[in-house]
Amino acid sequence: MNDVFDVAIIGAGAIGAALARRLSAYDLSVALLERCADVCFGVSKANSGIIHAGFHHPVSSLKARLEIRGNLMFEQLQHELGFPFKRVGIIVAAFSYEEMKTVEHLYEQGVANGVPRLEICGRERLLMLEPKLNPDTVGGLYAPTGGIVEPYRYVFALVESAVRNGVALKTEFRVVRAQHDGEAYSIESEAGHRVRARRVINAAGLHADQVSAAFGAEAFTIVPRKGEEFLLERNAAGFPNQVIFPVPGRHTKGILVIPTVEGTMMVGPTAVETEDKEDVETTSDNLDRVFAQAMYMVPVISKREIITSFAGSRPVLPGNDFYIGISRSAPHFIQVAGIQSPGLTASPAIAEYVKDLLKQDGQGLTEKAAYDPFLPPSARVREKNPAELDALMSEDPHYGHIACRCESVSEAEIVEAIRKGHTTLDGIKFYTRAGMGRCQGGFCSYRVIKIIARETGIPIEEITKRGGGSRLLLGKIPVAQGESSEQQMK
Amino acid sequence: MEHEIICLGCPNGCHLLCTSKPGGAVDVTGNTCDRGADYGREELLEPKRTVTAVVRTDSPRVPWISVKTTRPLAKPLIPELLEELYRATAALPARRGDRFIENFRNTGVDVVFTRTASLEEAT
Amino acid sequence: MIVEAFVGNVPENAGFGAPPGGTNTPAKVISHMRDLEYDAVVIGAGAAGMAAALRVHAAGFRVAIVDREDHLGGILLQCIHNGFGLHWFKEELTGPEFAERLAAQVREAGIDVYLNTTVMDLVADNGMKSLIACSAEHGVLSFAARAIVLAMGCRERNRGNIGIPGSRPAGVFTAGLAQRLINIDGYAPGKRVVIIGSGDIGLIMARRLSWVGAKVLAVIEILPHPSGLTRNIVQCLHDFDIPLYLSHIVSRIAGQDRVEAVEVTPLENGTPNPAKTFRLECDTVLLSVGLIPENELSKKAGVQLGHDTGGPRVDAHLMTSVDGVFACGNVLHVHDLVDFVADESSRCGGNVAAYLGAGLSAGGQGRVQAGPNVKYVVPHAYVPGQDTQFSLRAMIVKKRGTLQVKRAGVVIKRKTLQHIKPAEMIYFKMKGTELGPAGPDPAPIEISVE
Structure with missing residues (x-):
């Protein structure tokens, strides 16, 4: 490729996506480079989807400032992009007078940070807000501006908007080395592809340290802090009105009880520092511990309602703050590293902040006349009443062909996801929710596989769960093994 | 030589001990009915399956x-x-x-x- | 009428994944919702739904079957092995044959069947029930009916339900999904396979995979005894020298992109002993760890569910807690033989016909309770003086046991059972006379095995 991009963003998680979309409003050529087969397949995939209110971090931190600013931007983003978001509120429940002291501290911190409408609740007020809470509570904090979002839909929508406004998305582009030739960086992927760009933004999440090293920029180490969460089915008994936090520990916010925008619920996450960035294994020890803590807050939560568990890692830097700034050692290189919680909440504000850094670095920013902040709405059968569904089907009858029974996802929605570039089983799952419900793909995955094959022409045996070597089927029957006769009956 | 065979003649699943004798005869023990003896004999000499x-x-x-x-x-x-x-x-x-x-x-x-x-x- | 496709002349590929421009594009453009009225609507076209509908139809009522799949017969079409039909058709059949026989009867009867049609909502107040369904071909359909039969079957428990630790690579399938991929689509889910759970589906799949050339390394069972039938242990495992590890669990699934191995840990006194963990290199894990009645629609209808069965609580007539809503087959409780599904569902259809016609017997019903060593008994109520077929699931393994029915502390029936196993549903009948004279407030009966 001979074109030189003005800006290359490395990493298409929440941060890279928000940045790409923000920059797409200007007359810039932008490349968004993602190592995985689809966007939002890294750190952001396992995000809890909480839009934090902004009382957890001290006013002195960059985190707190960006968190508050980000929080306030979500209505506008939802209006433009249509992803699922609800300002359901957050409560922090205390179970002792000791804990109430921490609640008071959080209140003061939140007020200092500028969190609107924050209140300290007595027991009665808290139980009125959250009747499922353990009545042993002594009170807590209520932040009505906290919210929940579907993290992948948020990221997908940002990227879709960015691409519609001219950003070049390159998936399966795992950056291995880069060279600056005085004019621009030449960025090389593991597969040998090259992209040239004058400025580079490192939003590589867990791999930001390796990317920084590849560009000869600052040396630092990202420590993965693994978190495991449990997803419970729709209409679960413990589904709360608000996101429920315990009184936080020193490093983490504790085990939460989280309503999702889509009506399922989550409990978790754990927080364990690991060495392996690829380690997203779940363990058997966590289940009892997580549920004991969650059920202490909301006693009606039931393990019977678990649909699945999953783990992800937060990219943590020493000191726990975000590291956002222009590199002092590599030219025209901006670091956006250590973006752990509340990174999702802060992401639109981080995008704003980094845009200003680009300007500071000498990048001219002219608003693009043709910029369209809006995404055309996409229809979801499960959100429709019969009359609306009927109207939808007169446009495309495939909205009446339900492929995923648990989440009521139609063939038309799956085709839409594929046409938007989501061609792995997980990509379609995160875009449409097909396979995300109680049967976990038992009934729909063969249908989705067939639709992917039909729409893309990819042979069925080459369709993957999430790209790379994650092939789903290993050939036609009979299987050639080279040992087939040994396999037959004795 | 003795072979242990689980009888599938009925759901009881008796454990049969089947021994082939010279001349093609089979000794079956462990069965609780005649069908078991027949089953053991056939399963030892010429086992068959529906495919x-x-x-x-x-x-x-x-x-x-x-x-x-x-x-x-x-x-x-x-x-x-x-x-x-x-x-x-x-x-x-x-x-x-x-x-x-x-x-x-x-x-x-x-x-x-x-x-x-x-x-x-x-x- | 709207009867569209039967098992047999079903274009397997006509629905999902059909070639563009093929039969996939319905010609009709829907302009408005269609209202339909029946005496009864049956949800589900598997063995249960067909057997129930046939009986309702035979009694002279207008009945429709609605199913989201493109064929009659439900899951039977992919169950290509034999072992079906001995009780119901008095002949040993494979799954597709069983399905086609019932489907032929449905076709001969002229029962309206709506295929590729998904029920989206079910409102069942007393009186008329209404049901909203949609299909690419018919658009949105609004059914009104006096009676509804829930016959949606069950689904497989999955990895999340049993919480197997480890990574989340490709290559973990439920046994039923693997069965579908092999038998309908002709694709191999894997080459070196470990099966978790010794239920019949898992055992059948061990043989099936072996017969398509895959290597089945082991079957891992958490219980100290196999969950499947002895016949299947012999013919699906022993025939292929596949080891069965009882009282073992898979303690970890490993692999980044695709499954690379599982770790297997023995249980000692019910708890895992990690020191004895061993590793099996494989590319595929199949789960056969139980079935769960599929009751999302039942919940929408406000039907009360039981924890014991996972299905609706039903009275002596297999009617749920909502008047006019009946349930039968695997949506009610998980059966191990389709023959019993057909039998139960046909009886259910008879009750529906009675409900629609002369009315169900008005006599007071007594509760049926699961006693010692019994997980559940269906139905959950009885009518004294009325012959009743009971299904029960034992919790013990025993040869030559006894089944006992008590009423008000008095034994009213005792029956010797040659063998008792959780894997084999106990299906037994009581005569009306045994259940005592009709009365306004019959005492509960308790059923136990020992």
């Missing part, structure tokens, strides 16, 4: 069609039968019960379709 499988068709509309043997087939012949089935292609339309392979290896065992598959559009 079910799917066969490739000539139509992308129903790419595979299910088949079965009409009677249990001697176990040693099963790999050969499977290989033949995997090599074969069934021409549609096919009806349930239609013969696909007749008298396999002179055993008197046929292979028949277990479902009906037509070429027409559904009406």
